[in-house]
Amino acid sequence: MSYEPATATRIKRLLVEKLHLEGMDAASIDDHTPLFGEGLGLDSVDALELVVALEKEFALRIQSHEVGREAFASVATLAAYVESRLATVGDRHAGS
């Protein structure tokens, strides 16, 4: 699983800003901290918010079934997922 650190940084910024994670700054989030339950403690409503935020930020379309444990496990898995989607022809303009 590889990804650009810049992608991870953008995702961390989204998490803090769009999900209103109070008392947390982007730099303090570890790439491998679980997003849900233990770790950042996000819930199902956060998952909905996160999908919208990612679609907007990266001009993507994310299908509901993709919001599984695998892609949304951590910042690292999300960054890898986003990059794999951006690499797919046709995705770049799907979210606009």
Next chain:
Amino acid sequence: MPGADPGGTTGAKIVVTGLGAITAFGWGVAPLWEGLREGTTAVGPITRFDASLHRTRLAAEVPLALAPHGARRATWADRFAVAAAEEATRQAGLTPAACADAGVYFGSSTGGMLESEAYYATLIGPRARHARPSLLVAQQLNGPGDAVARSLGTSGPVESVSSACASGSMAIGAALRALRRGDVELAIAGGSDSLCQLTYAGFNALRSVDERACRPFRRDRAGLSIGEGAGVLVLESLAHARARGAFPIAVLAGEGEACDAHHMTAPHPEGIGASAAISQALADAETDAAEIDFVNAHGTGTPHNDLAEARAMHRVFGDRTGSIPVTSTKALLGHLLGSAGAVEAVATVLGLVRREVHPMPVAGEPDEAIGLRLVLGRPLALPRAIAALSTSLAFGGANAALVFRCAEAA
């Protein structure tokens, strides 16, 4: 005789041990009472959203900039509710552990509508896919009550009442009955509503809103003013309060409810549902009409409500009506809709505790046809006040009345 039968048919005596209020006068009961005594209306130009297309551009807004820290994703109605509940439970001396089995009974007419309007505004625009789902998730009317239960960690029942502008009073009535039945030993009861475009546009479309600040019971009254906020009462049996060393502030002696069965928005012109609700509340409180020392009226300032309400009072109080001091909290804070009854219950209890009826602004000639003794300009001292009535007369003809007695009667 009132209070002579503590073990009688109405069951345990239910007392108020905590008060909380968030209003246009500020975040707390202290700024509320200060503002009410001052008697200057909080109704002013609306800033919450663009009202330029409406007939009126006034509202009594809670100063949001002064808000304490709120939970993530909480709507403004939730934040008002939670802040008022935290104030009330703090005053009642309740620890989180003591709240564990409490019931929450809460009124709201629009819940998180303000926030879901922001969601819909995005949804109908060019960036529809960017609408934030959490804004819509928070819309439901049970939001404020649920937020209170989560915040206090109560695991008793959480019931939400949405009977338009009687919601707050009816939630307090639901709590009273639950306590008497023994469903719960402790209840957090009240209501919360925030300004939103739905109600603002709705009351404007109905031409129920005054283009100036509302002037209840005055001859030139031309409608209501819209406000927002939350009111909360901590309620428990006198025995429960004494057992945990809590100080009873007042007695919630009785509640009555009755429907006009008449019209979607207009009250019955003779106020028959209103007088039935008042009579039931007095009977429930084992309080004679002659004992009521002041009335915190529904008093919206619409031509129809105020006249129908006055007729209801004349029917219940007879010859004595013109001598009973009457005030309307809405003259100062506007109409808080689903939380109006809750905040007015707080104002009524404060009046009993301070032995003082808060005034309405002087502006406008009293309506002779109404024939009530209005408290205008400055507070009216009532050193011997023992019992007070608060009324809520809602759309759909949903009427509720609460009777409070001073704590010394407990």
